[in-house]
Amino acid sequence: MVKAKPSYEExxxxxVEENKKRMEALNLxxxxxxxxxxxxxxxxxxxVKPRTVKKxxxxxxxxxxxxxxxxxxxxxxxxxxxxxxxxxxxxPISSKRDLSNRVYASDEARARAVEKAVKLExxxxxxxxxxxxxxxxxxxTGGFWLGLPGYFCRRNLPKRDEAITLIDEDGDEYxxxxxxxxxxxSGGWKAxxxxxxxxxxxxxxxxxxxxxxxxVYIIRVNGSDQMKNLLNSKSQISEPVQSI
Numbered sequence: 519m520v521k522a523k524p525s526y527e528e529x530x531x532x533x534v535e536e537n538k539k540r541m542e543a544l545n546l547x548x549x550x551x552x553x554x555x556x557x558x559x560x561x562x563x564x565x566v567k568p569r570t571v572k573k574x575x576x577x578x579x580x581x582x583x584x585x586x587x588x589x590x591x592x593x594x595x596x597x598x599x600x601x602x603x604x605x606x607x608x609x610p611i612s613s614k615r616d617l618s619n620r621v622y623a624s625d626e627a628r629a630r631a632v633e634k635a636v637k638l639e640x641x642x643x644x645x646x647x648x649x650x651x652x653x654x655x656x657x658x659t660g661g662f663w664l665g666l667p668g669y670f671c672r673r674n675l676p677k678r679d680e681a682i683t684l685i686d687e688d689g690d691e692y693x694x695x696x697x698x699x700x701x702x703x704s705g706g707w708k709a710x711x712x713x714x715x716x717x718x719x720x721x722x723x724x725x726x727x728x729x730x731x732x733x734v735y736i737i738r739v740n741g742s743d744q745m746k747n748l749l750n751s752k753s754q755i756s757e758p759v760q761s762i
Contacts, residue, residue, distance in 0.1 A: 620655055623719025623739045628652060631739045635721035638735055646725050646733075647674045653720040653739075662708035666724075671701040674726055683731045684710050696730075710734075 524532075541547060623631075635650045642648055649670050651657075657664050666675075675682075675696060682696040682703065692713070694706030716722075719739030724732045 620659060621717060622655070623717070627739050628719045628721075631719055631721040631737045635723050635735075635737045638737065639723050642723070642725055646727055648723060648725045651722045651724060653716050653718055653722065655718050657707075658711050658716045658718060658720075662711060663702060663704060664707045664711075665700070665702040668701050671698060676729065680730055685727070685731060685733050686710075686714065687735060 632650065632652055635652075639648050639650060647670065649667050651664070651666070675698065677698055679698065680696050682694050684692045684694055684706075686692070690713075692706060692710040694703045694710065696702075697704055714736060716736070717739060721737040721739070723735040723737070725735070727733050
């Protein structure tokens with residue numbers, strides 16, 4: 519007589535019992551219970567020392583040995599006119615600039631303006647240092663930064679940050695900030711460029727009439743030169759440049 523095969527449920531129960539015996543032999547149930555128990559962590563009671571704030575007179579200032587024996591400088595009442603000029607000439611720049619209306623000069627028009635500037639520079643004579651600066655878009659739109667020739671700055675301009683005045687052909691003065699490390703004009707140059715409607719391609723002749731003053735002649739790229747009675751009299755030429 520053929521024995522009937524055990525059902526699936528009987529086989530499953532038999533396998534469960536065998537696995538249970540194996541787990542008990544390995545002591546796995548006890549390990550599971552030990553892991554389930556959370557260890558009790560006692561909060562640490564540390565004494566927090568109150569913070570002591572030192573008085574200002576108790577703090578010893580670190581000073582260089584070269585000036586340790588000298589009295590501390592006093593800045594009360596010191597006037598800083600150049601600093602105020604430097605701050606006041608800066609204007610907030612919008613994060614988004616509208617550069618869609620930019621007009622670029624042609625190479626031919628730019629060359630004609632520079633050629634006229636060269637002739638004007640020759641008529642000014644060698645008594646005062648001069649240089650020619652053709653205008654680019656970065657000079658008259660957007661950043662409004664005017665870089666000056668490095669050789670001219672090293673030879674004729676101050677070696678520290680200084681206020682330099684730009685004088686147009688009508689005698690109007692515009693203060694600017696000269697940065698020798700960058701050899702250029704920063705604050706104040708935008709006001710001069712906007713007031714005179716400078717555009718890309720214009721050629722400017724800078725004549726150093728004093729240590730910190732430029733006479734500026736504008737040659738328009740569109741042909742309308744602004745040379746009013748230029749060099750008709752020697753009264754337009756100021757005193758010689760003083761040594762820096």
